[in-house]
Amino acid sequence: MPVTPLSLTGGAVAIGGRPVLRGIDLVVETGEFVALMGANGSGKTTLIRAMTGLRPLTAGSLELFGTPFDRFHDWQRIGYVPQRTGATSGVPASVWEVVASGRLTRRRLLRPLSRADRTAITDALEIVGLADRARDGISHLSGGQQQRVLIARALAGEPELLFLDEPTAGVDLPNQLALTSALGELKSRGATIVLVAHELGPLADLVARAVVMRDGRIAYDGAPLADHQVHDPRFGETHSHHHCADDRGRSRHDHAPHVASPLEGR
């Protein structure tokens, strides 16, 4: 029987003293495709960062592949696609080079790329449909293509458990479809996938389980919901749209403590 990839018990995270996540119990089994959903500020990005160890837990315990996080070193089993508006830095980098950095989990120091490394990089680029752009500079790609490069980088490490933070945010429809087919391919190979999404869009067909966050807690865990149900009042966001900003402003309750002035109430 395969070991459980991810198990979080009683997880809590505080940022700057303010609790952001509380009492999170989440177990993800091998081969599951889980979508973390919820309104802005509900803690879904914090949760995925806690699961990758980027945010330390203030309480609770995290186990990856049956190993407590402090003793976990099998990083080649994990893939991570950060939430990112661009993939560029101060110096040009080719698509191939960025994807090749995903192989570092499996490479030893001071060794050149092996044949297996090169095959994995080429495979990853083919899965996201960018094999013909390998030699191009990454800054010459559109935002959606850059997002696909970041996914290819995670795929190059051949992870068993893949975390994606808002992979479809700000990505146009053709690129969303390309992303969906890449993730579908990965799912068919037996990978476990956890992703954060504000809205599933074309990904809806792949998602087998939805976890909806509200105010730092898990409000729903089960079969995927249609986009409209996620915005149910139970989950913290009333039915709201971009063009009725007025009533959204009034109806939304902010859970941040109200601070006006130190002399208030005297």
Place this chain on the structure above:
Amino acid sequence: MFELFTYEFMQRALLAALFTGLAAPAVGTYIVQRRLALMGDGIGHVAVTGVALGIFTGIAPTWTAVVVAVLGAILIEVIRERGHTNGDVALALLFYGGLAGGVLLTGLAGQSAANLQQYLFGSITTISLSDVYLTMAFAAVVILVGVGLAPQLFAVAQDEEFARVAGLRVRGYNLLVAVLAAVSVTIAMRTVGLLLVSALMVVPVATAQQLTRSFRTTLVAAMALGALASVGGLSLSALAPAGTRVAPGSTIVLLALAGFAVTWPLGAWLRHRQLLHAPFPALPPDATTPTESHEVGEHPHDHGPDCGHAAVPHGDHVDYVHGGHRHAPHGEHYDEH
């Protein structure tokens, strides 16, 4: 005129310039990649205190400068990592503290500013044989680490969070880059001087990336350009007409900048051509301008299979691509996705 190059002091200077020119851009590439182009300047200012400490105590200034510059670089890196809001202010405090401390210590040692000046603006032609060996050894370490660990250093500088989840010791690699930068600042201080050190780390990289598309070619080209500028600038200053005093540091930096000035228009033209190759995607024939408002009244028709807008099945309803986004009729109004 060319007999100048047969003098031993000139040969020593050329050797030191060559190694410095190769090493400074090797670490400079990672610094530019992390958008910290002025970090070399900061370390240079802190190193002034190190040099003054050497003058004050009588220890060789090169050694005290290395120690103080490394400590300063580590401090800068820690401040950068911790400080979210006032990081650049804290760095500025460190720069001025380093410069003022250096001037104070030199004065206390009873030395004139002229003594400090050879470190501020370089004095490569007075470099001793032991300093040449030291420069070559330090430069070799910087080049070997900068090139040998390129995959790891590239990944950390490109995306720290990804590198952390990939199991790389991000803090260790960042400190390594800071220490390498401090070491190259100290070896370059004899060539171009502490106040111009950063130029040798940054300008060749800026020149190289005008024409390159990959990180590896940028790194190699920057090292080649750095070596070319150092050796060329030194030769130019040596060939200056008799009677004029031309500081090698200034010709080296100006030559590097001239390289940038020549390649920049070429780079701009190449980028322009690249844009022509990738035009905006063709819009659907009936796509309206993206500035339209979304009032119900503005829709001249109900969306349907025949309306001409691309239809996208979406959960329990169908969205229509329209004005750059998807939307769906919902009761009295439209949901925008």
